[in-house]
Amino acid sequence: METQAGREAEAEAEVLEGQDVNYVYFFIMTHRLRRVSVIYLYALSLILGLCFAISCHKPNGDNHVKLRFSCEDDILTFDTVFTSIGSITRQFTVHNTSNQNITATIALAGGERSFYSINVNGVSGTYFKNVEIPKKDSIFIFVKVNIDPSDENNPYLVKDSIEFLTDMQKQDVKLLAYGQNANYIVADKESGYKVVAGEKETVKWTKDRPYVVYGWAVIDSTGTLIIDPGTRIYFHNNSGLWAYRYSNLEVNGTLDEPVLFRGDRLESWFDEDYAQWSRIWINEGAEVSINNAIISNAFVGVQIEPLPTNEGIINITSNTVKIQNTVIKNTRNSGVISRFLNVDMTNCVIANNGGYGLQLEGGKFTMKHLTVANYFMQAERKTPACYVSNKVLSVQAYEQLSPIETGAEFVNCIFTGNIETEVEVKEVKGAELEASFQNCLVKSKNSADFFIACLRNEDPKFEDVKKLDFRLQSSSPAIGKGKPNIDVLLDILGNPRGDLPDIGAYQY
Numbered sequence: 001m002e003t004q005a006g007r008e009a010e011a012e013a014e015v016l017e018g019q020d021v022n023y024v025y026f027f028i029m030t031h032r033l034r035r036v037s038v039i040y041l042y043a044l045s046l047i048l049g050l051c052f053a054i055s056c057h058k059p060n061g062d063n064h065v066k067l068r069f070s071c072e073d074d075i076l077t078f079d080t081v082f083t084s085i086g087s088i089t090r091q092f093t094v095h096n097t098s099n100q101n102i103t104a105t106i107a108l109a110g111g112e113r114s115f116y117s118i119n120v121n122g123v124s125g126t127y128f129k130n131v132e133i134p135k136k137d138s139i140f141i142f143v144k145v146n147i148d149p150s151d152e153n154n155p156y157l158v159k160d161s162i163e164f165l166t167d168m169q170k171q172d173v174k175l176l177a178y179g180q181n182a183n184y185i186v187a188d189k190e191s192g193y194k195v196v197a198g199e200k201e202t203v204k205w206t207k208d209r210p211y212v213v214y215g216w217a218v219i220d221s222t223g224t225l226i227i228d229p230g231t232r233i234y235f236h237n238n239s240g241l242w243a244y245r246y247s248n249l250e251v252n253g254t255l256d257e258p259v260l261f262r263g264d265r266l267e268s269w270f271d272e273d274y275a276q277w278s279r280i281w282i283n284e285g286a287e288v289s290i291n292n293a294i295i296s297n298a299f300v301g302v303q304i305e306p307l308p309t310n311e312g313i314i315n316i317t318s319n320t321v322k323i324q325n326t327v328i329k330n331t332r333n334s335g336v337i338s339r340f341l342n343v344d345m346t347n348c349v350i351a352n353n354g355g356y357g358l359q360l361e362g363g364k365f366t367m368k369h370l371t372v373a374n375y376f377m378q379a380e381r382k383t384p385a386c387y388v389s390n391k392v393l394s395v396q397a398y399e400q401l402s403p404i405e406t407g408a409e410f411v412n413c414i415f416t417g418n419i420e421t422e423v424e425v426k427e428v429k430g431a432e433l434e435a436s437f438q439n440c441l442v443k444s445k446n447s448a449d450f451f452i453a454c455l456r457n458e459d460p461k462f463e464d465v466k467k468l469d470f471r472l473q474s475s476s477p478a479i480g481k482g483k484p485n486i487d488v489l490l491d492i493l494g495n496p497r498g499d500l501p502d503i504g505a506y507q508y
Contacts, residue, residue, distance in 0.1 A: 187215020253292030
């Protein structure tokens with residue numbers, strides 16, 4: 001068994017390794033003292049060894065001991081409604097889980113200029129030295145943020161951090177708060193939702209202030225929500241926008257002012273959190289048009305499906321959900337899920353999805369000039385970019401209606417990604433399924449009659465896959481290979497298609 005002395009010797013050897021100056025000094029000294037007795041040389045070696053040992057001694061012992069913080073993900077978020085309150089104090093605990101006392105330096109990174117102030121062990125300040133955290137014990141830290149929510153010069157998100165330095169190790173707790181005034185939509189705790197447009201009521205969301213949603217924001221039956229260009233909508237964890245059956249939703253973004261739907265955690269360290277909020281959920285009979293929107297970092301981008309009644313009955317309606325010039329990206333699950341209902345999509349990009357890009361299960365689908373590119377890397381991908389079936393996958397509530405007659409037409413679309421086959425059409429007995437892919441660029445190892453005039457297994461040559469830039473390079477095989485005269489005059493960036501349209505959402 002390895003001894004403590006052995007471990008300490010190895011630790012000292014690691015510290016000494018590469019210390020050329022010390023070795024040179026020792027070499028010179030020993031040669032200058034050649035004529036000194038062996039006893040003196042031995043004593044000198046002992047003294048030097050002790051000096052190195054002392055210099056390498058760690059006052060807290062184990063250099064790998066980490067502090068543990070009570071706040072989730074080491075982030076303290078101030079979810080205060082700043083429309084009525086400009087300051088609030090929150091607290092968290094710092095735990096020492098080791099069997100030895102730890103001495104820490106604690107500092108507010110922003111110092112005196114920060115919007116935040118901290119109190120450590122009952123003392124206020126911005127810098128605290130030699131704070132002792134006893135073994136198997138903890139200390140409290142109180143954090144206060146002071147913001148004038150009516151000051152439009154404040155950044156929308158106010159950030160800082162508290163740094164903890166113990167020996168040679170640095171940790172931090174990040175601080176996040178909303179700095180500007182916003183429209184806060186807070187769901188009822190019991191129901192989990194808040195009605196934002198009631199029956200026969202028309203409500204408009206504007207770009208003047210961002211909207212921050214906690215829980216589900218619901219458009220009730222016969223209610224209408226109109227979202228103006230440039231509006232920013234941020235969703236808290238497990239929150240979403242719900243277009244209830246027979247409601248109306250108009251998302252009226254423009255090329256210059258798209259409507260943004262994304263999670264409320266805006267810092268860069270959340271960019272790869274692909275489930276920050278739930279989804280946009282659309283039920284049967286809802287009249288929905290989404291134009292020029294960016295839908296990002298949700299569990300599912302858009303989910304379109306009928307809602308069972310209390311009696312378990314599912315109604316299927318003939319209206320069509322329309323989505324144009326929209327980017328749906330960075331989802332933990334599928335980008336778009338549609339069951340039993342009808343969807344038209346034109347000039348859309350669906351990218352970086354942990355599930356399917358398009359998951360279409362029953363209904364009528366007309367898809368033109370889509371770029372569905374899935375290079376998701378956070379987990380192993382097992383589902384293709386595009387899936388079409390006349391049967392619903394593993395949803396017991398829909399068994400009575402599945403399979404169902406299904407028709408899907410794809411024209412001038414790109415389906416590609418990092419698995420071998422990115423298109424799957426699955427038909428089961430009991431209902432008709434008609435699918436056609438015309439003038440599309442598809443990555444697929446399967447030969448099928450529904451690929452008509454398609455480019456098979458060719459590199460579309462995007463500008464930069466890692467940056468989700470799916471514009472075409474000049475050498476792309478998709479250029480000029482689209483089917484003409486399909487009434488799509490402009491691409492997603494407003495560029496004219498011309499007589500020889502390119503395949504995908506972007507015209508070169």
